[in-house]
Amino acid sequence: MSNELIEFVLVSVALLAIGIYGLSVKRNAIRLLFSIEIIVNAANLNLVAFGRFIPNSAGQTFALFSIAIAAAEVAVGLGLIIVAYRMYKNIDIADFKSLKG
Amino acid sequence: MADATFLALSVLTIGSAIAALELRSLIYASIALMVTLGGVAGFFLLLDSPFVAMFQLAVYVGSIAVLILFTVMLVRRELIFTKIEDPRRRYAGVGLMLIIMLGIGAVIINSGLNTITTEEPPVDYRDIGKELLLYYWPALILMALILASSVIGALMLARREDVKGEQRTN
Numbered sequence: 001m002s003n004e005l006i007e008f009v010l011v012s013v014a015l016l017a018i019g020i021y022g023l024s025v026k027r028n029a030i031r032l033l034f035s036i037e038i039i040v041n042a043a044n045l046n047l048v049a050f051g052r053f054i055p056n057s058a059g060q061t062f063a064l065f066s067i068a069i070a071a072a073e074v075a076v077g078l079g080l081i082i083v084a085y086r087m088y089k090n091i092d093i094a095d096f097k098s099l100k101g
Numbered sequence: 102m103a104d105a106t107f108l109a110l111s112v113l114t115i116g117s118a119i120a121a122l123e124l125r126s127l128i129y130a131s132i133a134l135m136v137t138l139g140g141v142a143g144f145f146l147l148l149d150s151p152f153v154a155m156f157q158l159a160v161y162v163g164s165i166a167v168l169i170l171f172t173v174m175l176v177r178r179e180l181i182f183t184k185i186e187d188p189r190r191r192y193a194g195v196g197l198m199l200i201i202m203l204g205i206g207a208v209i210i211n212s213g214l215n216t217i218t219t220e221e222p223p224v225d226y227r228d229i230g231k232e233l234l235l236y237y238w239p240a241l242i243l244m245a246l247i248l249a250s251s252v253i254g255a256l257m258l259a260r261r262e263d264v265k266g267e268q269r270t271n
Contacts, residue, residue: 002104003103003104003107003147004217005214005218005219006209006210006214006215006217007103007111008144008148009209009214010206010209010210011114011115011144013201013202013205013209014111014115014202014206015115015118015137016201016205017198017199017201017202017205018115018118018119018122018198020197020198020201021122021194021197021198022122024190024194024197025186025187025190025191025193026122026186027185027186027187028127028184028185028186030131030169030172030173031122031127031130033169034121034122034134034169035122037134037138037161038118038121038134038137041137041138044141044153045141045144045145048144048145048148048150048153049144049148051150051224052148052149052150052219052223052224053218053219055219055221055222055223055224056224057224057229060150060152060153060224060226060229061229061232061233063145063150063153064152064153064156064229064233065237065240065244067156067157067160067161068160068244068248069244069247070161070165071160071161071164071165071248072247072248072251072252073251074165074168074169075168075251075254075255076251076254076255076258078168078169078172078255079254079255079256079258079259080258081172082172082175082258082259085175085176086261090180091176091180092185
């Protein structure tokens with residue numbers, strides 16, 4: 001294998017930093033979901049990379065679980081965004097002032 | 102050392118991740134997010150795990166990105182094309198990103214991870230199926246229940262209660 005482990009880990013760190021930047025700066029609810037997706041992908045990349053270099057099949061198995069859970073999370077998150085958009089006619093999270101049910 | 106494929110993939114992935122957060126139009130941003138997820142699938146292929154790569158393509162690029170595109174289309178038009186962000190927090194966010202990138206990056210480069218390479222053969226993907234069904238089957242069933250309940254929950258959330266039955270058919 002020509003690539004080293006640290007290269008994949010560095011790409012994963014870069015993706016994590018970009019995701020945290022998006023979470024802290026953006027106020028658009030859909031962009032926040034984008035940032036969460038980028039962070040989850042960084043974590044999956046780490047799992048698969050370490051699983052390849054041990055080598056061990058547990059990393060790939062957990063990455064599969066993580067992808068499936070992320071799909072469920074996105075479905076619920078988009079449902080919540082649609083409900084909030086219907087209530088406030090906006091997707092700016094600073095406008096979601098009373099999400100108390 | 103990294104080869105050309107790896108460098109091209111990492112530039113594509115990180116560049117389109119930045120584009121997904123910074124492009125003005127949400128539709129182009131979600132297409133850039135699709136490119137990011139596809140790039141991560143390319144990394145999985147480089148790591149000799151084709152099953153996870155195909156799963157990533159099917160679930161992320163195939164379903165999640167399309168779901169996001171449909172949600173973007175449900176939103177009002179002027180909201181899609183305007184950027185909503187705090188200008189004061191922007192510099193703080195860029196600083197935080199650089200601190201995380203350089204800090205964790207420096208720690209990782211100076212750590213023992215720096216020298217790890219492997220010459221061992223990759224894991225056979227048949228082993229993943231065996232492990233999923235023989236060892237991790239309770240987690241698999243639990244995950245199926247979580248997926249089903251999340252779909253039902255999303256349907257319940259997105260249902261409109263102000264529309265009566267006869268109006269819904271129109």
